Amino acid sequence: MTTAALPGTHEVRVHGDGPDVVVLPSFVGPYWTPALEELTSSFRVHLLELPGFGDFAVPREARRVTDLATVLKVALADAGLLGASVIGHSFGGWLAIELALLAPPPKLVLVDTLGFRIKGEPRADIFDRPRETVLDLVYADRSTAPTDWEAVEDRRNVAALARYGWNPYLCDLSLVTRAAAISSPTLVVWGENDRVVPATHAQLVADAIPGAHVQLLPKAGHDPLSDDPSGFAAAVKRFLSSEER
Amino acid sequence: MKFYAFHFMPYPYLEEGFKDKYQSDWVTYPNSNYDPVVGHELYSTYIDQLVYAAELGFDGITVNEHHQTSYGLMPSPNIIAAMLVQRTMGMPTKVGILGNALPLRQNPLRVAEELAMLDVISGGRIISGFVRGIGAEYHSFGVNPAESRDRFREAHDVIVKAWSEPGPFSFEGEFFNYRYVNTWPRPFQRPHPEIWSPSTGSGETVVWAAERGYTYVQVFSPIKSVIKIFDEYRDAAAKFGIPDPSSRLGWAPAVYVADSDAQAEDEFWPQADMYFNNLFPNPMHRLFPPNYMEEKTLERVLALRGDLDKSTDFETLKSNYTAIVGSAETVIGMLEEAHDMLGYEHLVMYVHMGGLSDELTRNNIRRIATDIMPKLRDHQSKRDAAVGAPRA
Numbered sequence: 001m002t003t004a005a006l007p008g009t010h011e012v013r014v015h016g017d018g019p020d021v022v023v024l025p026s027f028v029g030p031y032w033t034p035a036l037e038e039l040t041s042s043f044r045v046h047l048l049e050l051p052g053f054g055d056f057a058v059p060r061e062a063r064r065v066t067d068l069a070t071v072l073k074v075a076l077a078d079a080g081l082l083g084a085s086v087i088g089h090s091f092g093g094w095l096a097i098e099l100a101l102l103a104p105p106p107k108l109v110l111v112d113t114l115g116f117r118i119k120g121e122p123r124a125d126i127f128d129r130p131r132e133t134v135l136d137l138v139y140a141d142r143s144t145a146p147t148d149w150e151a152v153e154d155r156r157n158v159a160a161l162a163r164y165g166w167n168p169y170l171c172d173l174s175l176v177t178r179a180a181a182i183s184s185p186t187l188v189v190w191g192e193n194d195r196v197v198p199a200t201h202a203q204l205v206a207d208a209i210p211g212a213h214v215q216l217l218p219k220a221g222h223d224p225l226s227d228d229p230s231g232f233a234a235a236v237k238r239f240l241s242s243e244e245r
Numbered sequence: 246m247k248f249y250a251f252h253f254m255p256y257p258y259l260e261e262g263f264k265d266k267y268q269s270d271w272v273t274y275p276n277s278n279y280d281p282v283v284g285h286e287l288y289s290t291y292i293d294q295l296v297y298a299a300e301l302g303f304d305g306i307t308v309n310e311h312h313q314t315s316y317g318l319m320p321s322p323n324i325i326a327a328m329l330v331q332r333t334m335g336m337p338t339k340v341g342i343l344g345n346a347l348p349l350r351q352n353p354l355r356v357a358e359e360l361a362m363l364d365v366i367s368g369g370r371i372i373s374g375f376v377r378g379i380g381a382e383y384h385s386f387g388v389n390p391a392e393s394r395d396r397f398r399e400a401h402d403v404i405v406k407a408w409s410e411p412g413p414f415s416f417e418g419e420f421f422n423y424r425y426v427n428t429w430p431r432p433f434q435r436p437h438p439e440i441w442s443p444s445t446g447s448g449e450t451v452v453w454a455a456e457r458g459y460t461y462v463q464v465f466s467p468i469k470s471v472i473k474i475f476d477e478y479r480d481a482a483a484k485f486g487i488p489d490p491s492s493r494l495g496w497a498p499a500v501y502v503a504d505s506d507a508q509a510e511d512e513f514w515p516q517a518d519m520y521f522n523n524l525f526p527n528p529m530h531r532l533f534p535p536n537y538m539e540e541k542t543l544e545r546v547l548a549l550r551g552d553l554d555k556s557t558d559f560e561t562l563k564s565n566y567t568a569i570v571g572s573a574e575t576v577i578g579m580l581e582e583a584h585d586m587l588g589y590e591h592l593v594m595y596v597h598m599g600g601l602s603d604e605l606t607r608n609n610i611r612r613i614a615t616d617i618m619p620k621l622r623d624h625q626s627k628r629d630a631a632v633g634a635p636r637a
Contacts, residue, residue, distance in 0.1 A: 061419075063392070128272065128384050130530060159391075162535035166389040 010049040010056040010075065016040025020084035021240065022076065022105075023047045024092030026112075026223060027161040028138055029054070035225040038233035042241060046081060050092060053160040065115070065164050065172060069098035076103075085240055090114055090196070090222060091161055097175065100182045108184040109236055112194050112222050116201050116208070117171040124195055126170075127162055134158060137195045140221030170197070179208040186212035187239040191220030191227055213239075246584065246633055248618050249305040249341060249593040250298035250610060251497065254291045254325070255524055256284065256315040257600030269527045271314040271381040284318065290603050292328055297607055298596065299329075299338040301614035305372060306333070307341035307593060309443075312349070312378070313385040316524045323359045330367040340367060343443045343462065343593070344374025348393045349386045353400035353421060354428065357407040361432040369433035374441040374462070375401055381531040391536035394449070396420050408437035441495065446474050446549045447542050455481035455490070462495035462593055467565035468583060470549040471496060475587055491629040495591030496583070499568040499598055502612035506571040512605055513570045514559045519599030521557040573616035580617070581624055588628030592621075 012030040021043040023036065030047050039045050049056045051068045058071050072095065076082050085107040088096025093113025100108050117123070124137050139145040165171070186209045190202035199216060206212040215235045220227035259270060260278050267274045295306040308325045311317035319325050322342045329340045340363070345356050364371040377397050383390040399418045403426070406416065412427030432438050442454035443462040454461040455478045463471050475494055482490035499517065503509035533543055562568040569579045580592070594613065597606045625633035 127534060128268075128530065130528060156540070159535035163389070163391040166383075166391065167387040 012047045016044045018043040022084045022086045024088040026090030033225045035229035035232045066098045104184045108186045111189045114170045115175045138222045140193045140227040176208045182209045188214045191224045192218045194222045196222040247304040250303045250596045251307045253317040272384045296332045298610045299333045305339035305341050309343045310346045312382045341372035344376040346378030347400040348396040349378045353403040357404040364432040364438045365430045371438045373438040380534045380537045390534045452481045456485045458487045460493045464497045491588040491632040492590040494589035496589045497593040499595040501570045509571045516599035516601040585627035588626040
């Protein structure tokens with residue numbers, strides 16, 4: 001596939017002082033949440049649009065998440081952000097894992113990441129349901145969710161997710177094996193009430209990545225950044241600031 | 246004009262209140278609702294009905310492919326076609342598969358082989374329709390709708406090449422790669438079986454079919470939309486230098502004939518109601534799963550087909566020519582008007598709907614064959630006098 005650099009880094013918002021941190025958002029879309037605001041006191045936070053989503057066009061032949069990671073790696077290199085730590089949430093987590101296999105960041109935070117499955121464990125079907133009910137699955141409490149729904153109500157967001165996660169459903173069966181090659185210190189954060197990917201997956205992901213730790217957030221669903229902003233920010237700050245692996 | 250009888254082969258015994266319990270009778274509607282003993286009777290009744298149409302002089306009998314639904318019980322249309330071929334040996338009747346859902350198949354060479362077998366066994370009577378399958382079937386079959394159109398086109402290329410070019414040769418594609426394509430048997434028709442493109446009106450499909458001179462068949466759409474789509478086909482055909490476009494157009498309404506208009510409505514409407522308002526409807530996310538259509542195409546199809554969420558009533562079906570129902574006189578009149586407005590060669594008629602009884606279905610088939618077809622066969626269209634002109 002072509003990996004020609006695409007113009008711009010598709011940053012939705014950059015804010016804060018300190019070491020660079022790249023945020024790869026969930027399929028719901030890039031939202032600047034209070035959780036990210038809390039991180040800006042210690043980090044320069046770069047919230048990106050996901051390749052293949054919104055206006056971040058990718059070649060038609062980019063059919064796998066690893067293809068998206070290749071596109072993203074080139075874009076990050078152009079922007080001088082390849083040395084930044086990465087927070088990947090949901091689909092952004094899956095992408096962050098593929099990116100870490102191409103270009104290991106100093107630290108990697110995976111939040112309710114897609115990409116894995118526990119065989120036989122049921123997961124809700126995001127695609128075989130009315131689009132307007134998808135967000136009921138994502139948020140533990142819809143009232144804490146962002147109020148600007150244009151991106152997800154616009155069916156293109158779910159469509160972009162479906163392009164890469166239709167079959168096998170929201171996962172890549174080889175990822176659990178390939179993740180063993182991730183050399184970045186990794187924190188696996190999971191909302192205990194996740195109804196998209198149940199929290200039972202957290203340990204599976206941590207076991208697949210050498211030395212990874214798990215932090216469960218009891219109040220959160222699939223989007224801890226909105227469901228439990230301070231719990232999320234505290235855990236991430238602690239991990240990103242610490243010297244230990 | 247040529248006449249074809251079409252059958253959905255539905256399982257019309259729906260679970261009481263199924264609409265409140267399930268999203269539709271597709272994808273997840275439990276198959277415990279299917280009784281194989283009843284199904285055994287239905288298959289044989291339905292196949293007999295199509296053979297009856299062949300015996301009465303229909304130019305073709307036609308079937309299609311659907312999956313995991315009570316709407317239509319021909320997940321493998323080629324199996325039904327094989328039986329129809331054998332039952333119509335010695336007759337001139339075409340057997341049409343409208344069509345094989347190419348993106349849902351793992352290996353297009355298998356499709357090429359099966360259809361070539363049917364074409365040879367039937368002595369060249371196969372019409373091979375190619376379709377993508379409806380959106381719900383992408384939920385059922387696990388095929389990524391984002392790859393649907395590309396897989397369709399590539400599978401088509403493999404099949405047509407396998408049929409028409411001498412083997413062995415190699416094929417290198419994005420989805421399908423073969424070191425040796427060398428299909429045995431070769432099809433009976435040269436260079437390949439007649440190819441049809443049945444569609445709901447996607448602009449890309451219209452152009453794709455016109456470019457190749459394939460017969461384009463418009464299914465269930467208000468007649469105003471069909472007029473527009475047929476003109477698009479003609480424009481595209483002119484651009485690609487394809488002659489006689491009207492002779493490559495087909496239209497597919499439901500047709501039901503009885504002694505009087507009132508009797509026809511009484512007999513037909515409850516079954517059409519079951520079809521249009523129970524068997525057929527799907528929510529948006531099943532009709533159009535993500536990436537099944539480009540955003541632009543989806544908007545067009547929605548506009549052409551009207552409000553899909555609304556339930557259908559008899560007056561609407563009649564006034565937009567989706568159903569041609571009444572006495573022989575009424576039906577002839579409406580079909581002549583439609584032919585004048587549209588200009589087409591192939592009339593594909595849904596001769597059975599919902600739970601229409603065997604007796605009424607056979608009556609309908611007989612009346613179409615004896616009262617309608619002889620009157621219409623040489624009807625010259627005001628839209629294009631080339632279709633319907635008495636043959637030299």
